[in-house]
Amino acid sequence: MMSNSRKKLVEISNLKKYFKLDRHNTVKAVDGLNFDIYKGETFGLVGESGCGKSTAGRTILRLYQATDGEVLFKGEKVHEKKSKHELKVFNQRMQMIFQDPYASLNPRMTVIDIIAEGLDIHGLSNSRKERIQKVNELLETVGLNREHGNRYPYEFSGGQRQRIGIARALAVNPEFIVADEPISALDVSIQAQVVNLLKKLQKEQELTYLFIAHDLSMVRHISDRVGVMYLGNMAEVATSRELYKNPLHPYTKVLLSAVPIPDPKLERTRKRIEVKGEMPSPIDPPSGCVFRTRCPLANDVCAKEKPIFQEVKQDHWVACHMYDDRYRTEFNK
Template identity: 65%
Template sequence: MNEKLLEVKDLKRHFNSGRKGVLKAVDGLTFDIYKGETFGLVGESGCGKSTTGRTIIRLYEATSGQVKFDGEDVHGKKSTSELRAFNRKMQMIFQDPSSSLNPRMTVLDIIAEGLDNHKLVNNAKERQARVEELLEIVGLNKEHANRFPHEFSGGQRQRIGIARALAVEPKFIIADEPISALDVSIQAQVVNLLKKLQRDFGLTYLFIAHDLSMVKYLSDRIGVMYFGNMVELADSDELYRNPIHPYTKSLLSAIPLPDPIYEKSRKRIAYDPSIHNADEPAEFREIKPRHWVRCTPSEFEQYKAEHGV
């Protein structure tokens, strides 16, 4: 395993929701991401996936816990220059390319914004050339530089967002449901582009999504979230072959397959959180090597017995 690039320890992000009290969007996440890998983070809408990504990149301040990137504390006090350096190392691709691109700016200015902020080009000629290079890297034409976002399809706009993220040559990219707003026919193209860029530039990804089949295709390891907590974490193939937590089994049972006979008999497994003993403390425990599950002490023994550990 490569060295750790990102370390998340007991991360919490709570919101004050007025009369409803405190919303615990992220409530004690612990996981690591290694250099060069893709870590998939999955779960239903509202489970805290996107809040996790935004807290890691400091769009939200952490309520408590720690995030370390390249050995440095992300949420510690930082000077303007330190924040600028951090922002160059870590970038984000957003879910909706329509709302994440400024409609009043040309593609040239959108992509070059990071180049300008970090002073990575010396003059307008270099700026133009670098943007045109980035457009070609993501599968667009240099002639697109002078157009506006509304002139492009959803898939093309997401490619522009990817080019913007690549402009500052980051080490780590958080992809927050980058394909969920796209047509199915376009989703595979964007995912294949992300895989190619990872190979070409040695990138590390946190890939956030709710489509488990697409996450499996792209990710080396997968963490499953449920209401602010991570309930299972394992290598991608292992998680799909041998899911342990009942919630993971429920998610996997909902994945459709292009097989009419299978679909006719497929049984959806409903997850009932009341099956867990609320009187026992649930913790993240390693059931098998590299396979972690949030469980109580009695569930821990049960899961080990069921899997012959």
């Protein structure tokens, strides 16, 4: 859970990541994100496929070099030039759990070698005996048996492979982990087990997570705060409880209206919010507010000016002209 001291661990300022396709076309995958992640919390990042959330996670970890903007980890600039030693230290403190447990594990390596790779790189074991002992402890930590160490990835189920991926991330004792849709490739019956494991590990090892997902119900279960992304931009950030109880941005309301309710009576009677068309291309995003082409409330000002991402109540941030004092009257006509 989030620490009461609310000490910032990661600070993201105007983060941009563009991919140049050719002389004329550039994909604006991440286009100016601003948010903080506090030590000990889980920050959930949600949005439709293609909104840029996975790219944001990889850019925060420097797996992609940022096009513009800044990421601070414990006050240190992530994307400034670093020596090999500085990069090594930095990479030990920040790790990633990947989406696909089938593609992220080397099929030619045993589980021991996969998990111990970080130990070897960072010199965290002094002997072969200590190396095996640490791997065995990690296997047990994630709910696997010591005997699994000599096997290969193809011998495991998807849920077991993801546990191996989690053990690999934990091996170097990180402080911050980006979990990039870690449950989306798993059976529904296994998803809750993996999420509960992540929560248990967070409590035991004082970890901080950026949890990327498109399943809003699961994000609600694990996250202290939630950020909603749309077409490379942050639409809204609030505590998990506040966001689900009182969403402000029209896009957040659309997403939440599509989440199934367990009660059949309530599910039949509730009103779903419909939106027009598909998400525009990040190669040619709309002018002004990027959601305006699908927003049921959009008016002229939305096309002319990009909304400011601002705090409209305590710990509740939104990028929408409806909540800007300069344009509020435009939406009340």
